[in-house]
Amino acid sequence: MKVSTKGRYGLSAMIDIAVHHGNTKCTSLKSIANRQGISENYLEQIVAPLKKAGFIKSIRGSYGGYTLNKNANEIYIGEILRVLEGTMYPVECLDGSGNCYCGDSNCDLCVTKSIWNKIYKSLSDIIDTITLQDLVDDYNKINNINN
Amino acid sequence: MKVSTKGRYGLSAMIDIAVHHGNTKCTSLKSIANRQGISENYLEQIVAPLKKAGFIKSIRGSYGGYTLNKNANEIYIGEILRVLEGTMYPVECLDGSGNCYCGDSNCDLCVTKSIWNKIYKSLSDIIDTITLQDLVDDYNKINNINN
DNA sequence: TTAATTCCTAGTAGTTTAGTCGGATTTCAT
DNA sequence: ATGAAATCCGACTAAACTACTAGGAATTAA
Numbered sequence: 001m002k003v004s005t006k007g008r009y010g011l012s013a014m015i016d017i018a019v020h021h022g023n024t025k026c027t028s029l030k031s032i033a034n035r036q037g038i039s040e041n042y043l044e045q046i047v048a049p050l051k052k053a054g055f056i057k058s059i060r061g062s063y064g065g066y067t068l069n070k071n072a073n074e075i076y077i078g079e080i081l082r083v084l085e086g087t088m089y090p091v092e093c094l095d096g097s098g099n100c101y102c103g104d105s106n107c108d109l110c111v112t113k114s115i116w117n118k119i120y121k122s123l124s125d126i127i128d129t130i131t132l133q134d135l136v137d138d139y140n141k142i143n144n145i146n147n
Numbered sequence: 148m149k150v151s152t153k154g155r156y157g158l159s160a161m162i163d164i165a166v167h168h169g170n171t172k173c174t175s176l177k178s179i180a181n182r183q184g185i186s187e188n189y190l191e192q193i194v195a196p197l198k199k200a201g202f203i204k205s206i207r208g209s210y211g212g213y214t215l216n217k218n219a220n221e222i223y224i225g226e227i228l229r230v231l232e233g234t235m236y237p238v239e240c241l242d243g244s245g246n247c248y249c250g251d252s253n254c255d256l257c258v259t260k261s262i263w264n265k266i267y268k269s270l271s272d273i274i275d276t277i278t279l280q281d282l283v284d285d286y287n288k289i290n291n292i293n294n
Numbered sequence: 295t296t297a298a299t300t301c302c303t304a305g306t307a308g309t310t311t312a313g314t315c316g317g318a319t320t321t322c323a324t
Numbered sequence: 325a326t327g328a329a330a331t332c333c334g335a336c337t338a339a340a341c342t343a344c345t346a347g348g349a350a351t352t353a354a
Contacts, residue, residue: 004310048332064320111282125269210298
């Protein structure tokens with residue numbers, strides 16, 4: 001029941017890119033990796049699917065990097081997490097609509113599925129309502145108060 | 148972000164034991180494993196920490212098995228899941244009270260922690276309010292209607 | 295006495311995680 | 325034109341974790 005580093009680093013990277021999106025410049029992986037204290041090589045692999053999913057676009061060559069490809073308020077963190085972590089269902093045998101397709105004949109005992117569904121619903125309520133912009137706002141708020 | 152088989156099998160086993168708790172007999176791992184279609188040997192290892200945690204007690208020897216050691220309405224499924232799955236925090240760097248002890252100097256970007264906290268809170272709201280008895284009731288309800 | 299059960303420990307194949315590494319390609323600035 | 329800085333791409337890998345299997349000792353009801 002843990003979010004992997006892939007999801008955590010990826011979300012942080014998206015926030016980083018979004019925060020720097022105001023100024024026209026793009027953000028390099030090196031600078032992100034330095035700020036977050038993580039491996040640049042690894043970050044490369046995390047950022048690739050986020051680009052493929054259309055959240056960010058890249059600018060190659062010197063002084064290149066990444067910028068947002070959509071407005072931050074159009075990107076829900078659930079979308080980001082699903083790209084990096086998979087379906088976000090707490091168990092495999094969910095289809096998102098409360099059904100179970102585990103195929104067990106004795107699925108009487110599948111009363112547990114009501115739990116997994118509740119968990120997924122409440123999770124979605126969070127990750128599918130918070131946008132990247134919300135996190136950028138949080139970030140700016142924290143920084144204005146502290147500095 | 149998945150519950151492992153350990154957590155799933157363990158919870159199902161607890162329901163199984165609780166359902167059969169009405170009659171004074173205890174429930175053997177073999178019968179649970181058969182009903183659930185899982186490995187008895189593996190179940191052995193799952194049930195051990197549940198016993199150690201005081202949720203169930205064992206009766207050794209022939210015609211032995213397991214019975215509840217507490218009332219089903221005194222056992223929250225969050226307790227069961229935590230024994231089998233760990234803290235249930237979506238990320239390691241939470242302490243349950245909204246604080247982050249990741250120790251990063253640049254924890255400005257830890258705006259993500261508000262998300263992990265929200266996720267944990269809504270998860271707790273579910274698993275720490277549903278008791279084993281609730282699931283037994285669900286089970287009985289389903290079986291009365293269907294059969 | 296025997297069969298059925300819990301108890302205990304060790305091993306293990308496969309998958310996932312969290313990276314590292316090397317090199318090709320592109321582009322800005324000088 | 326050249327070099328430095330960046331993205332891009334694919335392969336590799338150590339360590340941990342998952343989901344078991346296996347074997348045998350101890351216990352107890354019939």
